[in-house]
Amino acid sequence: MRKKWIALLAMTGMLTFLTGCMDVNKEITSESTGFWNEYIVYPLSQTLQFFADSTNGSYGLAIIIVTIIIRLILLPLNVKQLKSSKAMQDIQPQLQELRQKYSSKDAQTQQKLQQETMQLFQKNGVNPLAGCLPIIVQMPVLIGFYHAIMRTETIQSHSFLWMELGSPDPFLAILTAATTFLQQKLMMAGNTAAQNPQMQMMLYVMPLMIGTFAFFFPSALAVYWIVGNLVMILQTLFIRKPMMKEQTGGASK
Known part of the structure; x- marks a missing residue:
């Protein structure tokens, strides 16, 4: 449990440092220098631009498509996380x-x-760090998305449905917190270790923290997080279903 809190604090510190100490007002271009700009922010900006061009200039759809692609790439980590969670549940006695x-x-x-x-x-x-790994791995992508959005002028000025992608949206912030809570709740379902008071606290602290960030960050970032949560929820349902059947089959024997 302590490792999860360390991961949470590390994520908060990384977000604070990179969003506060790096120049998010300087437009990202092919001329931007530095490892972060060249290998994280600019490629993400160009990927979003590519899918926006492919969807009649819809940056909202581009964010959704790229988010789904990223989640599919991270799928092996999520499978490992779920299997480790089930193994942890099995050894509780x-x-x-x-x-x-x-x-x-x-x-x-x-x-x-x-x-x-x-x-x-x-x-x-059982890998105690398996639950933290997907969060840690996706943090550079999340922060890269933030910079790509803030430093790509066309995204800043673009709208999608009712939202302005470059500005915060309170409704999306609430939805971000809600989907984060639902995703975590689903991950903990059937896990006896989840009854631990510290785990229960984590269940509420994480969505609250993410939702608070979303209140101040551009809507585009909230869209990324919400879509990512929804994909994770679907992945969890599909991955856990065969596990639950296997567990039920084993219990019936």
Whole structure:
């Protein structure tokens, strides 16, 4: 659980640093220099431009298409995350036995508990960092999207449906928080570890944090996050379904 909080703080720090300390008012072009500009922001800007040109100039549709492509690329990580989550759920009784066995709080006992816990994780293919990995991997993309949107003049001035892509939208911010909550809730479904008070707190803190960012960031970024959440929800439903059938089949035997 501590690792998830570290990942959350790292994500917040990265967002604050890159959005606050980098020049988001300078237009991104092929002449922009620096690793971040050349390999992250400019390619994303050009990709959005390509799909906008392919959809009669709709940058909103371009953002949706690129988001779906990115989520499909990250699919193997999401599958690994779900499998690790299920494996973690399956070993909860054994983890509880270890905690009871090494209930003493002295340093030597706690060290033994950590050693046997890690052995149990390795034996059952559980990766405690699997839940954080998709978040960490997509952060450069999220921040790159922010810069591509802010530094591509045509996106800044473009509208999609009722929204101005370059300006914040309170309704989208609420929708961002809601879909983030739903996606996390679905990920935790059936996981006994999710009853942990810290996990429950994480369930509410993450959507609140993302929603707060969305209140101040351009609508285009909120569209990216909302579409990404919806794709993740669908992926989770399709991936978990065979897992649940397998679990039900095993229980019936």
